[in-house]
Amino acid sequence: MKFNGRAFVFGDDIDTDAIIPARYLNTTDPAALAAHAMEDADPAFAQKVKAGDVIVAGKNFGCGSSREHAPVAIRAAGVGVVAAKSFARIFYRNAFNTGLILVECPEAGTGFADEEAVEVDLSAGTVTNQTTGKVYAFEPIPAFMLELASDGGLIPHLMKKRAASSR
Amino acid sequence: MASTITEKIIAAHAGQETVRPGQLVEVDVDLALANDITAPLAIEVFRSAGVEKVYAPDRICLVPDHFVPNKDILSAIQVQTTRNFAREQGIDKFFDLDEMGVEHALLPEAGLVLPGDLVIGADSHTCTYGALGAFATGMGSTDLAGIYLTGKTWLRVPETMKFVYKGTPEPYVGGKDLILMTIGDVGVDGARYRAMEFTGPVIDRMSMDQRLTMCNMAIEAGAKNGIIGPDRITRTYADERAGRPYRVFASDPDAGYVSVREYDVTGLEPQVARPHLPENVVGVSQLKDVTIDQVVIGSCTNGRLEDLEVAARILKNRRIKKGMRLIVIPATRKIYAQAMANGWLETFLSAGAVVSTPTCGPCLGGYMGILAPGERSLATTNRNFVGRMGHPTSEVYLASPAVAAASALAGRIVGPMDV
Ligand code: SF4
Numbered sequence: 001m002k003f004n005g006r007a008f009v010f011g012d013d014i015d016t017d018a019i020i021p022a023r024y025l026n027t028t029d030p031a032a033l034a035a036h037a038m039e040d041a042d043p044a045f046a047q048k049v050k051a052g053d054v055i056v057a058g059k060n061f062g063c064g065s066s067r068e069h070a071p072v073a074i075r076a077a078g079v080g081v082v083a084a085k086s087f088a089r090i091f092y093r094n095a096f097n098t099g100l101i102l103v104e105c106p107e108a109g110t111g112f113a114d115e116e117a118v119e120v121d122l123s124a125g126t127v128t129n130q131t132t133g134k135v136y137a138f139e140p141i142p143a144f145m146l147e148l149a150s151d152g153g154l155i156p157h158l159m160k161k162r163a164a165s166s167r
Numbered sequence: 168m169a170s171t172i173t174e175k176i177i178a179a180h181a182g183q184e185t186v187r188p189g190q191l192v193e194v195d196v197d198l199a200l201a202n203d204i205t206a207p208l209a210i211e212v213f214r215s216a217g218v219e220k221v222y223a224p225d226r227i228c229l230v231p232d233h234f235v236p237n238k239d240i241l242s243a244i245q246v247q248t249t250r251n252f253a254r255e256q257g258i259d260k261f262f263d264l265d266e267m268g269v270e271h272a273l274l275p276e277a278g279l280v281l282p283g284d285l286v287i288g289a290d291s292h293t294c295t296y297g298a299l300g301a302f303a304t305g306m307g308s309t310d311l312a313g314i315y316l317t318g319k320t321w322l323r324v325p326e327t328m329k330f331v332y333k334g335t336p337e338p339y340v341g342g343k344d345l346i347l348m349t350i351g352d353v354g355v356d357g358a359r360y361r362a363m364e365f366t367g368p369v370i371d372r373m374s375m376d377q378r379l380t381m382c383n384m385a386i387e388a389g390a391k392n393g394i395i396g397p398d399r400i401t402r403t404y405a406d407e408r409a410g411r412p413y414r415v416f417a418s419d420p421d422a423g424y425v426s427v428r429e430y431d432v433t434g435l436e437p438q439v440a441r442p443h444l445p446e447n448v449v450g451v452s453q454l455k456d457v458t459i460d461q462v463v464i465g466s467c468t469n470g471r472l473e474d475l476e477v478a479a480r481i482l483k484n485r486r487i488k489k490g491m492r493l494i495v496i497p498a499t500r501k502i503y504a505q506a507m508a509n510g511w512l513e514t515f516l517s518a519g520a521v522v523s524t525p526t527c528g529p530c531l532g533g534y535m536g537i538l539a540p541g542e543r544s545l546a547t548t549n550r551n552f553v554g555r556m557g558h559p560t561s562e563v564y565l566a567s568p569a570v571a572a573a574s575a576l577a578g579r580i581v582g583p584m585d586v
Contacts, residue, residue, distance in 0.1 A: 022531040026241035060356040068307035094307035
């Protein structure tokens with residue numbers, strides 16, 4: 001599975017309040033959330049981002065609250081994958097549960113400038129800066145998380161298991 | 168095999184003798200909690216599965232607290248969705264305005280979380296309940312919907328970091344200062360994916376209110392859970408409230424820890440986290456002439472009885488600085504009523520504060536005290552991220568109720584000994 005798009009670069013400890021501020025949490029509508037994705041980190045992000053773009057970031061991406069609205073907002077804005085040095089724990093679960101793929105890539109945050117062309121190859125385990133030609137490797141996504149993601153998230157995964165066990 | 172308390176509770180809920188850090192296990196969930204922001208999404212996801220009935224209605228708890236009494240139409244609809252779901256599914260543990268409180272203050276107070284429990288909440292500060300010797304952690308709404316469907320969830324068993332607190336704290340130095348100091352030491356991802364176990368003679372003497380404050384902020388170091396082994400103080404607290412039997416677990420003396428840190432807290436001054444991360448911690452005396460516009464005393468971190476007591480003691484027969492806005496929010500109705508009976512609400516009002524009904528409100532920049540551009544607040548809450556309490560150019564400093572009350576009097580950040 002490959003993702004191709006432009007990179008949007010963020011620093012360390014990007015928290016869920018920056019990803020989707022609480023003032024917009026009176027709805028669960030993905031499109032409404034997407035309009036404010038990353039707003040307190042980069043107010044222009046929602047205007048600039050296009051389907052297929054990739055967020056690259058430093059350590060502890062998604063720290064803070066448990067709001068699932070955060071990965072939902074990012075994904076609804078068109079981003080299919082986030083490559084960061086590390087992720088906060090609850091955000092990590094929430095992302096895979098809702099179909100946003102995350103890869104832990106140590107150099108991702110420093111290897112890009114905004115809007116450079118990026119390719120994330122899940123099978124090869126690489127994040128490529130197609131503007132500079134540099135390739136960065138990442139640890140394979142744990143099999144269990146990939147299974148979740150390929151089932152379409154946690155609920156389809158559970159329903160599949162449920163169907164299997166009642167057979 | 169020697170285990171930590173966290174490992175033992177997880178093993179007991181996974182139906183296994185022992186578990187090891189790193190292992191993925193499926194566990195039975197004793198209580199699944201959601202609030203007015205996370206419940207509607209969990210309900211939506213649950214419905215998408217096409218299953219009629221939740222697995223166990225008596226193990227679900229719904230607490231509207233973030234935007235209640237409702238601040239606008241959309242938030243009213245969120246609570247309505249939650250209320251209707253509770254009725255339809257026969258969920259008794261739904262707390263409307265007549266029983267309301269901030270979830271992480273309300274559940275321990277109501278005896279809904281007890282030692283040895285495994286609690287999952289669609290709220291990151293679910294880790295608060297570790298103070299009771301329970302395993303409690305935050306997840307998202309979809310994970311919660313999964314529990315509504317199956318009564319179970321999966322967990323990666325965390326490594327445990329042990330923290331030992333020794334010495335004698337100065338007056339007005341307590342749980343909030345200890346946890347801020349610790350987060351300042353390990354950093355906002357210093358305990359990522361891990362359990363933080365708080366131990367030592369200082370913890371042994373600490374009240375439940377302060378223990379809850381400490382475990383509340385474990386997530387601010389990135390931890391999966393914070394935990395304190397139950398002792399006499401825990402049992403007394405639990406026995407006054409428990410409506411069912413509970414199990415007490417303890418770490419084995421030779422349990423394996425990924426790290427052990429010891430702190431001598433003697434001489435530690437009140438701690439303050441500067442914007443915009445909870446790890447930017449300094450002693451209060453290092454902040455010279457930081458003027459503030461607003462002080463908030465409340466939240467699931469510091470809105471309990473003991474917190475209000477300290478604030479009332481400092482504010483008694485005094486008046487806050489002209490131009491200062493002080494907002495006091497008792498975390499539950501019980502706390503509110505007790506504070507009223509003790510005369511503290513009168514003290515706050517006379518000092519120039521406003522006193523709100525229980526709500527999260529300003530803690531997450533929801534309503535009830537939002538900051539304008541460039542304004543600065545000192546709050547007893549737990550997060551000071553960019554825009555957390557209002558405009559992205561506003562600033563939040565985090566500290567104890569004692570520092571908050573003193574700073575409201577002075578109009579700038581000062582310690583309780585300086586007013
Ligand atoms: S008081 Fe603040 S931190 Fe606690 S649950 Fe409410 S919003 Fe979250």
